[in-house]
Amino acid sequence: MNKRGHVLNAALLAIGLGVLVRPVPDVGTALIVAELFVPIVLGALFPDVDTAFGRHRKTLHNLPVLAVFLAYPIHFGNLQWVWIGVLSHYLLDVFGSRRGIALFYPLWSREFGFPFGVPVRSRWSPVVTLLVTAVELAAAAAVIYWLPPTMAESALALLGAR
Numbered sequence: 767m768n769k770r771g772h773v774l775n776a777a778l779l780a781i782g783l784g785v786l787v788r789p790v791p792d793v794g795t796a797l798i799v800a801e802l803f804v805p806i807v808l809g810a811l812f813p814d815v816d817t818a819f820g821r822h823r824k825t826l827h828n829l830p831v832l833a834v835f836l837a838y839p840i841h842f843g844n845l846q847w848v849w850i851g852v853l854s855h856y857l858l859d860v861f862g863s864r865r866g867i868a869l870f871y872p873l874w875s876r877e878f879g880f881p882f883g884v885p886v887r888s889r890w891s892p893v894v895t896l897l898v899t900a901v902e903l904a905a906a907a908a909v910i911y912w913l914p915p916t917m918a919e920s921a922l923a924l925l926g927a928r
């Protein structure tokens with residue numbers, strides 16, 4: 767997926783997550799969306815830095831990099847929500863494009879993707895981006911509303927979000 771697709775995905779994800787967390791049309795919800803927006807968009811842009819440094823879809827498109835972004839809020843108490851953008855970038859590259867990403871790099875250079883992705887420059891790219899975003903938000907809704915409240919709170923606290 768290109769940068770435009772990743773920004774669209776991240777922006778919609780931030781808005782959708784804000785509304786899922788606080789489904790009330792007020793200033794409190796707008797503040798949650800604002801809190802999520804910049805970190806998620808920055809996280810979604812980060813992996814493609816490897817177009818300039820390292821090997822694209824390998825160096826910054828793997829699970830160890832995601833683990834680093836997950837560790838920051840837990841260990842240092844900062845960079846909350848950036849991991850969501852990074853994870854969403856990976857999902858969009860895996861499900862939304864033909865090429866896939868090297869999830870286990872540097873241990874294994876094989877790129878994993880799904881055959882039903884579309885080429886990055888395809889006119890169907892925006893449609894696929896919206897579909898992937900909708901599935902991500904449905905998964906988030908399932909976690910938020912179907913997990914027992916104590917488990918959901920514990921998971922958010924573990925990630926430094928509460």
Ligand SMILES: [Zn+2]
Nearest residue numbers: 813814827859
């Ligand atoms: Zn990418």
